[in-house]
Amino acid sequence: MAQIFPKWTNDIPRVGAPLTVVAACFATFVVWYWFSPKHTDVGYAPKQPVPYSHALHAGTMQMDCRYCHNNVERSAHAGVPPTATCMNCHRQIKYDSPKLGAIRTSFQDGNPANDGGGVPWRRIHKVADYAYFNHSAHIGIKHKGVGVGCVTCHGRVDQMEVVAQQQPLSMSWCLDCHNNPAPNLRPIDQVTNMAWEAPADWPAKAAGIAKALRPPGNKNATEVLPDGQVIVRATAGCTGCHR
């Protein structure tokens, strides 16, 4: 009876073993890099129904973020402005611009196809449905007089013609800041200032405040590294975000 396997098959394990290792490494890399939100989500910049320019409104004209995103201090959601907010100005300015067609339709008669006429803005920043992020809790820690700036998570929106996601918004990214919030804290009155630069004495001050944010409770909340550095977990439990 003839041999089932020809002789060259003997080489398969010899060549195959290293190849398997390489393939496994590659597969790991593929998942680690391309599947991560850093790759999949950062830079996401969908085309919006109205070519609204943050660079013009927030940058050149220096409008405050809260003029439009006016619920940011009161609600979990910063909020996208109602059409009426756009029309506050665009009744007078560029009222006939063809680019504003969708806004005018929405305002005048509403578009029943869009659930009562809302402009169908494309969502850019999104955390998973099971993660409960709250804007108001982050931008103002009032009793300490600090907050996290808009720019920290959203980037220099005032320089973007088309808004693109700047940060991965992944859980590990959240935890990076929660473990060490000091670098991202700023005075509460500078939260919406896109161009704020920390004065020299700020980092030390912020570090002190961050330490005070340490939750008491079980020992998971802080960790002292061998070199004496204290890792602070502003929120140590799951329940802050997952309910």
Added chain:
Amino acid sequence: MSKRDLFAPFRPAYAAEEQKHEGPKYWTSIEHKEGHSSVVESQSVEFPNGIAPLGELHRRDALKLAGASLALAGLATACVRRPEEEILAYTQQPEEIIPGVANRYATVMPRATGAVGLVVTAYEGRPTKIEGNPLHPGSKGAADMWAQAEILNLWDPDRSRKPAKDLNKSVDLTASTPATWADWDAFAATHFGAYGEKGGQGLAILTNGAEKPTVARLLAAAKAKWPSAKLFAWDAVAADRAEDAAELAFGPGARVHNALDQAKVIVALDSDFLVDGADSLALAKGFGKRRRIAHKDEAGNMSRLYVVEGVFSTTGANADHRLRLASSKIGAFLQAVAGELAGKHGVVVGELPTGPAPAGAEKMVAAVAADLAKNKGAGVILVGERQPVAVQAYAMALNALLGAADTQLQTVSTLAGAVARTSLASSVAALADALEQGEIETLLVVDCNVVATAPGALKIGEALKKAKTVVHAGLIADETAALSHWHLPLAHFLESWGDATAWDGTAAVVQPLILPIFGARSEVAFFGGLVEGKTDDKALVEATWTSVAAGKVWRKALHDGVLPASPGGRAVAPVPPLTAAVADAAKKLSPAGGKGLEIALTFGTVLDGRLANNPWSIEHPDSMTKLSWDNALVVSPKYAKQNGITSGVKRNGYQADVVKVAVDGRSIEAPTFVLPGLEDNSASLHLGYGRKTGAVGAGVGVDAFPLLGRDGGKLVVATVERTGKQVELASTQDHFSRPGNPFNEVSFADSTAMPADAVERRLGTTFNGKKEVSPVAREGKLTIYKEQGATPWRPRRGDEKAPESEFAHEGDIPANLVAQGTPAHRPAMPLQPTMDITYDGQQWGMVIDLTACIGCNACSIACQAENNVATVGRKQVLLGRELHWMRIDRYFAGDVENPTSVHQPLTCMQCENAPCEPVCPVAATVHDEEGINSMAYNRCIGTRYCANNCPYKVRRYNYLDFTVTGNIYRSEMPFDGRTWAQPSRFEVYKLQRNPNVTVRYRGVMEKCTYCTQRIEAAKVAFKGQGGDRKKLPDGAVVPACAQTCPTEAITFGNINDERSKVHAMKKVDRNYEVLSELNVRPRTTYLARLQNNNPDLEG
């Protein structure tokens, strides 16, 4: 090593120990007490429901599926794309809505037993949760399970969406002729216009029994417009006889109010006043006030509850002393008490007739009379709705003679210019007669399912066919709609403007939370359109109240949910009882009873059927029988034995014999359920089941309305015959209630080396080489507590008898919860190793006072609404898969014929040494820094190790995708010839969901989180005010269960805060941990129940 047979019953040693003594002290069912294998063994196997109970999956199938899913997973990951989402902002932002922030509005729910004031939460205009309104006298901050479940009635996908014509020609809605509101308006204009000339001759209007001032105003206008028209009313849940009795005792327009916080002695005769009947929420609230005893020095404040009844009611389960007495003998009992009071205690009872005590009740009569005489002015007798008017009036008069009015305990309110009332029962009987005699051409039925809920003896369904035109306006196309020529969708009260009056006469405005979702018309708009040609319900309601509240006062009334008192309204006045009239009626009363079984027709979780199509209500286990999805004829064990009824527990379910119940030739077939504690010849049967319409409730249970006689009395004497048939009922009484071997799955620390049946691994504390389990529910006598405080529980020695009172466990004091270390009394080798924990900062904890808990189920429904807990359907309940996070265990103690009962709400205890945490392979359940055993759903992979390891059995698993199947999983998809698409049901139900709680998917474990979303919301809110989220003030966080508890039995807060209420409660000496010997250190602890015993009735 030989393979362990997973199906083999593992009989834990504690069960054997229990049997060696006199059986378990606290038992869940007769079978449990007697140690039947059906209970003990199924509880003790590793998987009580079996491993693959559906039998659909075998090893090969599993492998095939595994392969397929791997292949598909490859495909799926390759196709992961970020879904494009839209944000649709408002065109014009409504002024008061902030997306993501809940709005809360005060409104009121009309109900025949007194309106219940509510505060309803809405997200972006979408009502999601109902709570009680603290400013409303009918609620006082609490809402019962029926009021809370109404939110799901609003989102019922089966609600009618447009008017329909000619429903009477076919039950099938699709075959009826669809119509529009314009069609109706055109029809109404000509049809009712024609009645103008006739003065309304032949026209009749039927409404429900709830007091609604604007509707009453419009009906009066209708009566003026059509003078010969007849107005009828019917409501099965109304306190019809109580009002008749008040009229008999105090004159027309009178109504009796009880402030139970003034009561030292409460005698409930056949009355389930804590959950059923007029003003039950306020009564429960007052009752609770006198039942929360924090220290032995306060023991004198505690009220004493005597219950004399034939059935075993929820109120009966709370009794300090309970006597089983047939309902027909209650009148005699009452007269005997009066006789004793007059004869021995010198109370003047006037003309009231007295009599001897019924057999077996002599001792109770003497004790009750002595106690009432001793506590003159602080004692009250309450008689239930099933009792004849004469008996109820007798009790009211007797209360007045005992001086209850002097202390505001019992007050009587009157209505100026009131005339003698027509009882609802006589009203509906008159309607039936008028229909029968052809006097009614056109009948208008508004929000009243008269065909299903009228007494069966009236045969109203038949009579209705004689009317030429029947118009039905209702939420859903129900049994009455099926016999109507026109069916008009009526708006839910959460969609309507209206008004309603509480039992004490306080009026409140029904405020809409949302526009009618299915284009329905509100009741006010409907009548307004018909009578005045106006359909603006807001204006119509305002027009009723312009003289009382306008401008700022009106706006405040809307905000508070209570209208200011109106002139001519109900007012409390000192009214002497008309004893002669009462005596006369009492003498005329023929002794009820007769040969046969006395059946009390009662209300369960679906009330009179208005909640039968509501998955939450119909699935919720009944307070006493723990029957879910069914009603049954509940009989006593003795009756069952004598009549060969063999119903009993079978694995997770209940095998029930079906019997034929006949009253005066009207008969139904009903399954039987054997419940301990009923009077031997008494039985109870819930009304409201066996409905014919609605995808959820149709065909579930049996309809008991046919048994009701002409007078609508809810006590009938029936003959019962066995049919030989058997059905399976879903009773949860033995589900989860005992831990079995708690650490069956994984053993810890030192236990790893031990064989599975080693004594050390068993539950309980070892004493003299024997195991003894500390009782899960504990109770003791007030007399002992008053003298000694809480005597600690300890294991029995040798053949020593169990101590009389069992309060806290030695060392179960709060110091152990707050301080570090293991309490000294714990077993030398704790089953769960101790973790080194320092409590610091905010630490949440809960205390449940078993003395105050009345077992009303309100907390459980509150939890379901707040936490998006899905319902599973009867089949799944039979498999033990119900999802209620809050389970209310009902235990019996004592002998089978005449036990006492205790309710114990159980949720996740948030153990500090949580056994669930170390066994989770993916760390989906871990502690947070404030002591909550958090559950990250998205991390859970569904191994169920945690649930297996949970000694309290409070973790729930989504075996199927219960949520998306439309909040209800019924395998029997086609219904009544029609099929309904499950996903479309979900599309409606999902609008009720709380957006702050993850909706769980198949394969995910879930459990109580102490309403962590409320904790986080409180933190964010406090932070927004400039506070520190780690120093929340006491009371800033109230979980849904504690919020709605009518007796305030549940206290929640920061146990580390020495000024907090929960800290004080933890320091009460009756505070104990359930299964403390396990050393899991639960954060939820209980206060042992106190029995305010009367020494005269003992020994």
